[in-house]
Amino acid sequence: MKTQHLMKGAALGALLAAGSFAAPAHAQDSVYVSNNAYRTGPFAGSGIPIGDGMRDYMTMINERDGGVNGVKIVYEECETGYDTKKSIECYEQAKGKNTIVYSPWSTGATLAAIPRAHIDKIPILSMAYGLSASADGNAFPWVFIPPFTYWDGASLMVRHMAAELGGMDKLKGKKLGLIHLDAPFGKEPIPVLENLAKKYGFEVKLYPVAAADMQNQGSLWLAIRRDRPDYLYNQGWGAMNPTAVKEAIKNNFPINKLVGVWWAGGDDDARAGGAEAKGYKSLNLNAAGTNFPVIQDIQKFVVDKGKSLAPKEKVGENLYNRGVYNSMLLVEGIRNAQRITGKKVITGEDMRRGLESLNITEARLKEIGMEGFATPTTISCTDHSGHSKAYVAEWDGTKWTKKGDWLEPMKDEVRPLIEAAAKDYTEKAGNWPKRTEACDKP
Amino acid sequence: MFYREAGQFKSTYQADMAVFPIRQDRIGLAIILAIAFVVIPYFGDDFFITSVMIPFLVFSLAAIGLNILTGYTGLISLGTAAFMGVGAYACYKMTTLFPGVNIIVLILASGLFSAAIGVLFGLPSLRIKGFYLAVATLAAQFFLQWSFVRVPWLYNYNASGAIEVPQRLVFGVPVTGALATPETRYFVCLGIVVVLTWFASNLVHGKIGRSWMAVRDMDIAAELMGIKLLNAKLLAFAVSSFYAGVAGAMMIFLWYGGGEAADAFSIRLSFNILFMVIIGGLGSLIGSFFGAAFLSILPTAMKFGLPALGVPMAGATAEHVTFMLIGGLIIFFLIVEPHGLARLWQIGKQKLRTWPFPY
Numbered sequence: 001m002k003t004q005h006l007m008k009g010a011a012l013g014a015l016l017a018a019g020s021f022a023a024p025a026h027a028q029d030s031v032y033v034s035n036n037a038y039r040t041g042p043f044a045g046s047g048i049p050i051g052d053g054m055r056d057y058m059t060m061i062n063e064r065d066g067g068v069n070g071v072k073i074v075y076e077e078c079e080t081g082y083d084t085k086k087s088i089e090c091y092e093q094a095k096g097k098n099t100i101v102y103s104p105w106s107t108g109a110t111l112a113a114i115p116r117a118h119i120d121k122i123p124i125l126s127m128a129y130g131l132s133a134s135a136d137g138n139a140f141p142w143v144f145i146p147p148f149t150y151w152d153g154a155s156l157m158v159r160h161m162a163a164e165l166g167g168m169d170k171l172k173g174k175k176l177g178l179i180h181l182d183a184p185f186g187k188e189p190i191p192v193l194e195n196l197a198k199k200y201g202f203e204v205k206l207y208p209v210a211a212a213d214m215q216n217q218g219s220l221w222l223a224i225r226r227d228r229p230d231y232l233y234n235q236g237w238g239a240m241n242p243t244a245v246k247e248a249i250k251n252n253f254p255i256n257k258l259v260g261v262w263w264a265g266g267d268d269d270a271r272a273g274g275a276e277a278k279g280y281k282s283l284n285l286n287a288a289g290t291n292f293p294v295i296q297d298i299q300k301f302v303v304d305k306g307k308s309l310a311p312k313e314k315v316g317e318n319l320y321n322r323g324v325y326n327s328m329l330l331v332e333g334i335r336n337a338q339r340i341t342g343k344k345v346i347t348g349e350d351m352r353r354g355l356e357s358l359n360i361t362e363a364r365l366k367e368i369g370m371e372g373f374a375t376p377t378t379i380s381c382t383d384h385s386g387h388s389k390a391y392v393a394e395w396d397g398t399k400w401t402k403k404g405d406w407l408e409p410m411k412d413e414v415r416p417l418i419e420a421a422a423k424d425y426t427e428k429a430g431n432w433p434k435r436t437e438a439c440d441k442p
Numbered sequence: 443m444f445y446r447e448a449g450q451f452k453s454t455y456q457a458d459m460a461v462f463p464i465r466q467d468r469i470g471l472a473i474i475l476a477i478a479f480v481v482i483p484y485f486g487d488d489f490f491i492t493s494v495m496i497p498f499l500v501f502s503l504a505a506i507g508l509n510i511l512t513g514y515t516g517l518i519s520l521g522t523a524a525f526m527g528v529g530a531y532a533c534y535k536m537t538t539l540f541p542g543v544n545i546i547v548l549i550l551a552s553g554l555f556s557a558a559i560g561v562l563f564g565l566p567s568l569r570i571k572g573f574y575l576a577v578a579t580l581a582a583q584f585f586l587q588w589s590f591v592r593v594p595w596l597y598n599y600n601a602s603g604a605i606e607v608p609q610r611l612v613f614g615v616p617v618t619g620a621l622a623t624p625e626t627r628y629f630v631c632l633g634i635v636v637v638l639t640w641f642a643s644n645l646v647h648g649k650i651g652r653s654w655m656a657v658r659d660m661d662i663a664a665e666l667m668g669i670k671l672l673n674a675k676l677l678a679f680a681v682s683s684f685y686a687g688v689a690g691a692m693m694i695f696l697w698y699g700g701g702e703a704a705d706a707f708s709i710r711l712s713f714n715i716l717f718m719v720i721i722g723g724l725g726s727l728i729g730s731f732f733g734a735a736f737l738s739i740l741p742t743a744m745k746f747g748l749p750a751l752g753v754p755m756a757g758a759t760a761e762h763v764t765f766m767l768i769g770g771l772i773i774f775f776l777i778v779e780p781h782g783l784a785r786l787w788q789i790g791k792q793k794l795r796t797w798p799f800p801y
Binding site: 037039040077079081084085088089092093095096107108109111112115116118119131132133182183184187188191210211212421424425428429430431 | 487489588600601602604607610619697702706709745746
């Protein structure tokens with residue numbers, strides 16, 4: 001019975017400790033950044049490369065430059081397992097430790113955090129995920145969703161379709177199928193696609209996949225075979241994506257007409273289809289590969305020194321690079337906040353100002369070793385997304401390659417929807433605070 | 443030595459039948475309540491209150507609900523999370539339709555909707571038993587969760603399909619919404635849980651509880667003794683779902699504060715609550731609290747507590763270790779005491795009575 005006492009004691013001790021959290025003693029010049037990660041759970045396959053990329057860029061900035069303008073970034077991961085309950089715990093912990101920014105890394109966690117952000121004074125950076133309406137900076141001064149929203153993604157898909165068909169007028173009479181996770185994330189593109197379908201005269205077919213059936217899409221593909229859509233857009237995540245690729249091949253759907261949202265562009269997603277997955281496409285916001293100075297610096301300062309968690313051959317994969325891109329946004333936000341406020345060690349409120357006047361130009365991308373890696377993004381007080389360009393990546397059988405040019409989302413179609421949705425959100429929330437935060441000039 | 447009832451004489455039947463016949467137990471309960479109402483809100487920080495105490499209270503209430511059904515009446519249910527979801531969506535619909543009504547009243551009233559749905563899905567329990575009933579309640583879980591996604595009316599046609607908890611004031615103090623302080627939300631949760639626990643305790647110690655237990659122990663015998671199975675079983679489903687519904691409404695309104703609700707009420711949650719009831723102790727109210735504490739507080743305490751204590755573990759490692767430790771502890775406790783933590787507690791009390799001179 002002795003072990004039992006010991007265990008009880010340990011449990012009790014841990015319990016007491018949980019009550020007495022103290023913010024860690026920060027060194028003089030450092031900022032604390034908490035990041036939700038999911039290296040466990042059903043989405044770990046996507047979560048691990050993203051988490052590695054984010055962590056490695058932060059480590060690289062600390063190792064190579066000694067931090068941002070001499071201010072070290074204390075970067076900490078909080079494990080969520082892609083579970084909203086745990087994400088809320090992580091938010092509370094991040095708040096307790098005075099994080100300067102919160103990266104929810106799940107739409108559910110973003111939705112839960114949005115109402116709290118302006119009260120706790122913690123800016124939320126949900127990079128190309130989360131609530132599309134939060135691109136309206138007037139309604140959501142504390143939420144940022146660069147470089148574009150899911151609604152931009154849907155419009156990009158239509159643009160891509162038109163480009164391949166040879167013009168917007170060729171869309172008439174075509175059929176676009178949307179395979180989507182039957183959850184808020186998956187349903188995001190529907191309103192935009194339906195609007196555009198009406199405008200350009202094509203038809204949208206919906207193929208919802210229940211979360212429990214992510215790996216069991218047999219019946220759905222029967223329906224696809226029956227309907228014979230011209231193009232398929234896959235708004236999927238996690239185990240749903242490799243399954244969709246495999247099913248497309250099994251059902252003889254032309255793989256080059258299957259286009260995934262950027263979250264369906266993992267290397268492992270495409271690899272699942274084997275050699276026949278060659279030609280699978282995905283919208284993308286960052287380039288894959290190691291052929292960029294920034295990735296080479298990460299290899300030099302982090303990976304080769306054994307400070308990375310990622311296996312060497314995974315560095316430079318698509319989702320890894322996306323993590324790098326997300327960290328770059330954070331670091332540039334910090335840098336910008338330092339510039340505006342003149343402070344070295346910034347707070348969450350400074351970070352909000354930094355993100356709001358973020359202007360990542362082509363020249364700046366070149367300076368940080370990301371030329372051709374991503375496209376310029378400008379955030380303003382009204383536009384918290386930037387509605388930046390994306391490109392369609394193609395799987396060549398072993399890696400993601402960039403085919404074609406950067407495409408512009410249909411901002412004029414998306415923006416009114418965003419503003420209407422933001423208005424709807426703030427009205428329903430009841431006494432949503434009017435924006436009082438001043439607007440900085442970039 | 444300290445815990446002995448020597449010298450406490452009972453002179454009335456009422457005193458003899460009291461739920462807490464021993465004075466020390468009553469003092470202990472008073473101390474626990476004092477800690478819950480005074481010490482925790484006064485000394486606990488925001489993290490402790492929002493991430494440890496509020497989840498604990500929500501899960502305790504859900505576990506009490508399931509315990510009434512599974513522990514006291516012997517009907518296994520895997521639909522608890524769905525019934526919680528009914529409560530959450532009912533509360534959301536009601537508060538958007540009647541914004542002026544006191545939100546605490548609505549949280550309690552949402553349990554009634556859940557109870558009605560519970561009765562509906564409880565009907566098969568008259569014909570099927572045991573594991574077969576568990577499978578039948580799975581239907582409730584899947585059907586209701588499907589409805590939460592597929593019936594946009596339930597979430598007011600929100601573009602993200604999420605519940606956005608509006609701000610509601612009670613006597614001028616924000617109780618829900620982002621401006622509600624953790625302390626306020628904690629007090630509301632605590633108040634509801636204390637009152638409903640007291641109510642459940644009265645139920646299970648009274649005629650109704652006895653009829654449930656009779657059904658659990660042998661339903662044919664219970665029927666022969668004049669207990670109407672239909673009434674007893676459906677009442678158990680109704681009360682159980684009521685508790686689950688209130689817990690679900692509390693979960694979304696007082697803890698999550700909005701978000702992807704359909705996702706939160708998944709089968710994983712149902713299993714989690716079933717485990718709480720089994721580990722805590724079937725047929726025991728205090729066991730529900732033990733089970734909830736074990737499966738809700740302990741993982742959080744390990745994940746955040748161990749690194750805070752200086753154990754060099756972060757992120758995923760802490761999560762993995764927590765998984766393994768919790769899994770190990772579950773097996774350990776079930777081997778040491780298959781009747782759950784409540785039974786351990788009882789044994790402990792029994793030992794304490796004869797301490798330091800056991801016979």
